[in-house]
Amino acid sequence: MPEAADAPVRQVYVAGGLLGFALGGFFDGILLHQILQWHHLLSAIDPANARMQVMADGFFHALMYVLALAGLWLLWRLARRTRVATVPLVVAMLAGFGTWHLVDAVMSHWLLGIHRIRMDTASPLVWDLLWLAVFGGGPLVAGLLISRSRREPGHGASGATLGLIAALVAGAGYQAMQSPTDGEFTTALLLPGSDSDTLFSAAASVDARVVWTDASGQLVVLAHRPGERAPLRLLAHGAIALDSGFLPPSCFSWLRS
Numbered sequence: 393m394p395e396a397a398d399a400p401v402r403q404v405y406v407a408g409g410l411l412g413f414a415l416g417g418f419f420d421g422i423l424l425h426q427i428l429q430w431h432h433l434l435s436a437i438d439p440a441n442a443r444m445q446v447m448a449d450g451f452f453h454a455l456m457y458v459l460a461l462a463g464l465w466l467l468w469r470l471a472r473r474t475r476v477a478t479v480p481l482v483v484a485m486l487a488g489f490g491t492w493h494l495v496d497a498v499m500s501h502w503l504l505g506i507h508r509i510r511m512d513t514a515s516p517l518v519w520d521l522l523w524l525a526v527f528g529g530g531p532l533v534a535g536l537l538i539s540r541s542r543r544e545p546g547h548g549a550s551g552a553t554l555g556l557i558a559a560l561v562a563g564a565g566y567q568a569m570q571s572p573t574d575g576e577f578t579t580a581l582l583l584p585g586s587d588s589d590t591l592f593s594a595a596a597s598v599d600a601r602v603v604w605t606d607a608s609g610q611l612v613v614l615a616h617r618p619g620e621r622a623p624l625r626l627l628a629h630g631a632i633a634l635d636s637g638f639l640p641p642s643c644f645s646w647l648r649s
Contacts, residue, residue, distance in 0.1 A: 397474050397475065398474060398475050398477055399470040399471075399474035399475060399476045399477065400474075401477070401480050403466065403470055404470065404476055404477065404480045404481050404484060405480060405483075405484040405487075406466060406484075407463050407464075407466035407467040407470060407481075407484070408463070408467070408480070408481045408482070408483070408484025408485045408487075408488060409463075409484045409485070409487055409488035409491070410459050410460070410462050410463030410466065410488060411460060411463035411464065411467070411484075411485050411488060412484060412485035412486060412487060412488020412489040412490075412491070412492070412531075413459055413463075413488035413489070413491060413492045414456045414457075414459040414460035414463060414488075415460070415485070415488070415489055415492075416488065416489040416490070416491070416492025416493055416496075416527075417452070417453075417455070417456035417459070417492055418453075418456055418460075419489075419527070420492070420493075420496065421449065421452060421453055421456065424509070425449055430509060430510045430511065430512070431507040431508065431509065431510065431511045432445040432448065432449050432507065433445070433448040433449050433452045433500075433506065433507060434448040434506050434507065435506070435507040435508075435511045436505055436506050436507050436508070436511070437506055439511070442581055442611055443581060446581065467481075479538060479539070480539075482535075482538060483535040483536075483538055483539045484535075486531040486532070486534050486535035486538070487531070487532060487535045489527075489531045490527070490528045490529065490530070490531035490532035490535070491528075491532070492528075493523065493524055493527045493528030494524065494528045494532075497520055497523075497524045497528065501516075501520050502520075508520055509522075509523045578598075578600070578613070578614050579611070579612070579613050579614075580594065580611075580612050580613075580614060581610060581611050581612075582594070582609075582610040582611075582612065591605070591609060591612060594614075595612075595614055598614065600614040600615055601614065601615050602614060603615045
């Protein structure tokens with residue numbers, strides 16, 4: 393059989409750029425929203441409204457899933473009928489990753505003002521610029537250097553390379569929607585209209601005790617045995633689980649209709 397032709401570079405750039413952009417969003421959401429908890433998507437808009445913050449982060453992650461799936465679909469179509477060169481794909485993913493942070497800084501931080509990198513600092517612009525330089529400028533410069541150093545035609549990406557890229561994107565999305573299984577404390581947001589009876593019923597359902605509540609009595613922290621899948625069981629007792637353990641899952645996966 394004749395050797396497969398090289399995939400059009402422009403199409404590789406589109407597919408890789410979408411994947412890199414989505415990975416940038418997953419990186420932001422997992423690290424800054426969940427692990428470090430420096431901000432949420434709408435932290436500068438009614439920060440005390442935990443329900444709105446949860447929902448906004450959920451829709452943000454949903455959009456990243458759509459972009460990642462679009463990039464994977466385009467890459468799969470190219471790989472079926474052509475040979476996808478590794479270097480343009482890596483360059484495009486780096487460019488997409490860096491572009492995400494550039495767009496986020498300009499739109500979210502400075503034009504719309506819906507959040508900053510760190511909401512708890514007296515110098516938010518310093519953190520915005522530092523983060524943009526490292527995670528926005530860094531990947532863009534790296535992609536440019538790789539592109540300039542590899543002017544000769546690239547070799548086709550192997551099945552293992554494409555599989556690794558797919559696994560990376562899928563793994564980021566999977567981490568963002570996983571329910572936690574470790575940790576001793578769970579923060580839960582009760583549904584609107586919930587009262588103290590609902591609160592203590594939810595705590596009893598997971599054999600937990602209430603250690604803190606906010607003024608409304610709807611945002612609570614429960615202490616339970618490490619390893620208990622408390623958030624999953626709380627969903628059946630009038631609560632939306634928000635956080636548990638060192639690697640909290642995506643807020644979107646905890647939304648209830």
